[in-house]
Amino acid sequence: MTERTSTHNLRVATSLYNFIEQQVLPAVGVKSDTFWKGFSDIVTDLAPKNIALLAERDRIQTEMDKWHTANPGPVAEGQAMKAYRKFLSQIGYLVPEPKNAKATTANVDAELAKLAGPQLVVPILNARYALNAANARWGSLYDALYGTDAISEEGGCEKGSGYNPKRGAKVIDYCRHVLDRCAPLKTGSHVGSKGYAVKAGKLVVTLASGKSTTLAEAKQFVGYTGDAKAPASVLFVHNGLHLDLVIDKTTPIGKTDPAGVSDLMAEAALSTILDLEDSVAAVDADDKVLAYRNWLGILDGSLSEVMSKGGKTFTRTMNGDRHYTKPSGKGEVVLHGRSLLFVRNVGHLMTNPAITWTDKAGQTREIPEGIMDAMVTTTIAMVDLQKKKSHPLRNSRTGSVYIVKPKMHGPAEVAFADELFGRVEKVLGLKPSTVKLGIMDEERRTSANLKACIAAAKSRVAFINTGFLDRTGDEMHTCMLGGPVMRKGDIKNSTWLAAYEKNNVNVGLQCGLRGRAQIGKGMWAMPDLMADMLKAKIAHPLAGANTAWVPSPTGATLHAMHYHQVNVAALQKQMEKAVAKQDAKKLREETLDKLLQFPVVAQADWTPEQKQQELDNNAQGILGYVVRWVDQGVGCSKVPDIHNVGLMEDRATLRISSQHMANWLHHGVVSKKQVQETFERMAKVVDGQNAGDPFYKPMAGNFAKSAAYQAACDLVFKGKAQPSGYTEPLLHAWRLKVKAA
Numbered sequence: 001m002t003e004r005t006s007t008h009n010l011r012v013a014t015s016l017y018n019f020i021e022q023q024v025l026p027a028v029g030v031k032s033d034t035f036w037k038g039f040s041d042i043v044t045d046l047a048p049k050n051i052a053l054l055a056e057r058d059r060i061q062t063e064m065d066k067w068h069t070a071n072p073g074p075v076a077e078g079q080a081m082k083a084y085r086k087f088l089s090q091i092g093y094l095v096p097e098p099k100n101a102k103a104t105t106a107n108v109d110a111e112l113a114k115l116a117g118p119q120l121v122v123p124i125l126n127a128r129y130a131l132n133a134a135n136a137r138w139g140s141l142y143d144a145l146y147g148t149d150a151i152s153e154e155g156g157c158e159k160g161s162g163y164n165p166k167r168g169a170k171v172i173d174y175c176r177h178v179l180d181r182c183a184p185l186k187t188g189s190h191v192g193s194k195g196y197a198v199k200a201g202k203l204v205v206t207l208a209s210g211k212s213t214t215l216a217e218a219k220q221f222v223g224y225t226g227d228a229k230a231p232a233s234v235l236f237v238h239n240g241l242h243l244d245l246v247i248d249k250t251t252p253i254g255k256t257d258p259a260g261v262s263d264l265m266a267e268a269a270l271s272t273i274l275d276l277e278d279s280v281a282a283v284d285a286d287d288k289v290l291a292y293r294n295w296l297g298i299l300d301g302s303l304s305e306v307m308s309k310g311g312k313t314f315t316r317t318m319n320g321d322r323h324y325t326k327p328s329g330k331g332e333v334v335l336h337g338r339s340l341l342f343v344r345n346v347g348h349l350m351t352n353p354a355i356t357w358t359d360k361a362g363q364t365r366e367i368p369e370g371i372m373d374a375m376v377t378t379t380i381a382m383v384d385l386q387k388k389k390s391h392p393l394r395n396s397r398t399g400s401v402y403i404v405k406p407k408m409h410g411p412a413e414v415a416f417a418d419e420l421f422g423r424v425e426k427v428l429g430l431k432p433s434t435v436k437l438g439i440m441d442e443e444r445r446t447s448a449n450l451k452a453c454i455a456a457a458k459s460r461v462a463f464i465n466t467g468f469l470d471r472t473g474d475e476m477h478t479c480m481l482g483g484p485v486m487r488k489g490d491i492k493n494s495t496w497l498a499a500y501e502k503n504n505v506n507v508g509l510q511c512g513l514r515g516r517a518q519i520g521k522g523m524w525a526m527p528d529l530m531a532d533m534l535k536a537k538i539a540h541p542l543a544g545a546n547t548a549w550v551p552s553p554t555g556a557t558l559h560a561m562h563y564h565q566v567n568v569a570a571l572q573k574q575m576e577k578a579v580a581k582q583d584a585k586k587l588r589e590e591t592l593d594k595l596l597q598f599p600v601v602a603q604a605d606w607t608p609e610q611k612q613q614e615l616d617n618n619a620q621g622i623l624g625y626v627v628r629w630v631d632q633g634v635g636c637s638k639v640p641d642i643h644n645v646g647l648m649e650d651r652a653t654l655r656i657s658s659q660h661m662a663n664w665l666h667h668g669v670v671s672k673k674q675v676q677e678t679f680e681r682m683a684k685v686v687d688g689q690n691a692g693d694p695f696y697k698p699m700a701g702n703f704a705k706s707a708a709y710q711a712a713c714d715l716v717f718k719g720k721a722q723p724s725g726y727t728e729p730l731l732h733a734w735r736l737k738v739k740a741a
Helices: 014-028 032-070 079-090 127-137 141-146 165-182 285-300 369-385 411-428 444-448 450-455 468-478 495-510 530-536 553-565 568-581 584-595 608-632 651-666 672-689 707-717 728-740
Strands: 004-007 010-013 119-123 138-140 195-199 202-206 221-226 231-238 241-247 261-267 271-275 305-309 312-316 322-325 332-335 340-344 351-358 364-368 401-405 435-441 461-466 518-523 547-550 637-640 646-649
Touching (some): 010 032, 014 285, 119 518, 119 553, 138 141, 141 261, 271 285, 285 369, 364 369, 369 401, 401 411, 411 450, 444 450, 468 651, 495 584, 608 707, 651 672, 672 707, 707 728
Parallel strands (some): 340 401, 461 518, 518 547
Antiparallel strands (some): 221 322, 241 261, 305 312
16 A cells, blocks of 8 residues: 555655655745645646546547447548538537637747757656756767768778778768858868868868868857867857867867867757656656656756766766857857756646545545646746756746646647646746646647637647647547548558648647747657658658657757758748738638548458558557566667567557557457457567567466556457547556556
8 A cells, every 4th residue: 555645635645745845845945835735726626627628528539439330431521521520510529710829928948939950758757868868959960970870881881890980981071061051161162171260250261272261151150169279169050050060189080180070069959858648657656756856856957877888887967058259259158058848747638646635525536647747847847947047057048847738639628738737836936827838739639629729828838749649549549430440551641641730830820839839740760760860851840840859869960950951930931921821711621621531441441461461560569569668667668660670669659559450350350369369479579579688578478467468458459448549547557557566
């Protein structure tokens, strides 16, 4: 039994209570009774509203199930779509667009409001990942290129075990061409340059020919370190992002370079989301305390982690700010040394046993986890708010707290988040709208009512983002009874998906988010395939998004190059004008006709081989992810797919695979026996892929006792009944069983 401490209407796990009493409240200067009474009142007042919102989700899904049963198959544009949309309005799924949906958000840091660049998402339970992500504001382009497939290994340019000069030369050439694109010279090229110096406030570059030149745009040179005649680094700015050319002739690379250049540091991950949700397995008070402690440690600067690399052991801490001398030689330029940090709270669905409360009927209930997250993470963030602006490890320089809220269904749920944050601010004595809201546009009802969602929190919204993985999972569950869903690969070409990605940007611009907030895109899930990422992910800034998710600091450094290729601020301005010229009502109608199409087929005419291939792919992915989640508490990791390609998996991908199999089972595309046989066969595959893990518990031959295997099967065989197709309720239940044992 969990030891608990009672306070007002709350029974708090004593480990959590002590953490808040001993570490959080003294750090922020909030009185104990003020915190606990305020917290208790919020739970007593708002938990019933939370419960009612979840009941509304269930009511709407029941109506959808009735409609799909009576109207099976896909719905195209035309009269059928008009009838469908009328039905959605009648049941409250679609709401009228508000006349005034302009965001009024103030005090948003430049990383979100003005700049465009990559964003990392990392599990907050892992201190090393959190520190690495926070420090990924700056990354070595030399290292990112040399260590990945972004540079081909052809022609004797293999990575190998030691330094390969041929590969190094390709990296250096690549980076010099980056400088030619981002900081071009009046004449000549950075390629083969022999020297960099600062004279009379200008950057003078000695070319390969021996002649000297300056930058085509003098303002792009913004600072340097070291001596002006022989600087240790030269700082450029382009599209708002910085590039730091490091010069050090004492290093192995620098001594072979004509100009002594040893690296090119790129400003990369402008922002990072420290995640309490999809990428973590946090099911009880102990897990939550670890998460909250890491959030506190990273904001007060005390978080550290001992690491080993290259046979050396060192302690990783937070990077400080970066200081440069101005080109004139007088005064300094100070650049932020870390990503701007969000924290992603849990959505409205889950409860957590860390705290219980008593409702008006006298029933003891677990706290809605999203309410707990809002109260605790905001209180902890006061550590940052109370720092002086000159503090070397300040997160927000504008006095804001950034919280991403996932998996909200429609404007009423966004309004609830807005009310919740307002109540928390009042208890803590914070100014209204200190807490800024990141709206994940990843549920179908939110996408269809996005403008109303933004209007529901217009003084807080600092981020909207497409999450196509969860969005696909919600599509599948919403139309569960409408017919067999397409194969997963075919869904990527669906009409609704293209409309969804486009609508997110258009609505964000219509609502005035340009210059106030991020408009983001989703994750590149293959961390080992950086060459492919460099080809594909430029589509995100070209779509008008000023951020997109990447799976690693290395990925952030490489993806940053796309924001040098595309001036997103200028593009958004053009797009905003183009959207404003269109008839808003007509654009809304056309968008909904495409957005509301769902991915079912009229007839399941796939071959037996195609069906089995889809089952194998789904089952292997489910097992590979769940076995780490349930047995080891790992919420996000690089999981090998059926072709042994490493994919960054979290619960969103699990939601798709489990809902896909549940749908095909319901419609008789595959049989229960076939699914069971597939799971058993894929368990052996996953066991083999994890053979090198000393903590791994094999599933094959242990099906009746393996909690992970049983959890994976439950996700499919009980998938149709799961709320919105979410995986959390089953995963949490099985993980708690494992922890209890």
